[in-house]
Amino acid sequence: MTDPIAELLFSPADTTPMSTDEATIKPWSQAVACLAAAPKVWLCSVRGDGRPHVMPVLVAWVDDSPCVATRPGSRKAVNLAENSSAVLTVSGDELDLVVEGVAELVTRAANLDRIAAALLEKYEWEFAVRDGAVYDVGPLGPVEYLFYRIRPNRAFGYGSDGLTATRWRFGPR
Template sequence: MESTPIPDRPTFPNGYGVPATSDGLLRWDQVEPRLRQAQHYWLSSVRPDGRPHAVPRWGVWLDGRFWYDGAPTTRHTRNVEANPSVTLTLESGTEVVIVEGESHAARAEPDDLGARLAEAFDKYAASGYSPTADSWSGPDGGGLRVIAPRRVLAWFDFPTDCTRFVFGAGSAS
């Protein structure tokens, strides 16, 4: 279920030049296409001993969430099983999109979500990855995971358009 997030200004220390008004805030329809169109994402999680872990991931933004898959034995999957809090970022350091949320195991039936995910994952076909609609319907969900965003930070012209999008009852700090 997709929801439209509420935009406002993120909190930065004095001296960064982030405007105090809402003039110039990004709109969600300017940010979300970048999440859909990206080929490479960085997923950051926390190891059980508290050390950070970052890994590049393929995935798709669909229905207001990030969907990805992989073996349950990977370091990042073991991390999020213990602590589901994650950060997902795109590659650019100038057109920035940072998604904060939680990663959870999921399943997708082939006649609905599975078909739509397979179509979205088609962006990786030229790289040799072409999952089918039934790839995530087995008992273990084929390793499918979903990140539901709590908050997204974005800017394309720092500091004038720094925007925080809050989803649902997410924290605004």
């Protein structure tokens, strides 16, 4: 993945207490580290009637994107099947982060295996991938899950100082 364009969120013309010093722009690598280290993040999806739905999820950074797991019949999965728009938020020690993107259902076995391995490594949450399906192999028996990759298209990072803000834009430069 190509690094996104990083820029100040506010300009000197804005009436805001936020810094307009370009030296305060945060690198995307800091946002990635924040997401990768987070014990959980908040996933916002959109219901069919347009109302937001927000729930905590476990996240693993795989193949340049945050990835999450959910049950097929969960409100999150139903929402993402109807409308792939998603937002992840997390508050870290040095950065509060909002990542807007598109949720993609992961179906390729090799990708499912990588996400399962990442969730095992980070959370000791074990999944088995069989015939294109993902199962939690915990004590409740084989429970089916889906993996989603959130492809960022825009993100916002706010420094812990309360005075710095960065916007990252993905896509064509």
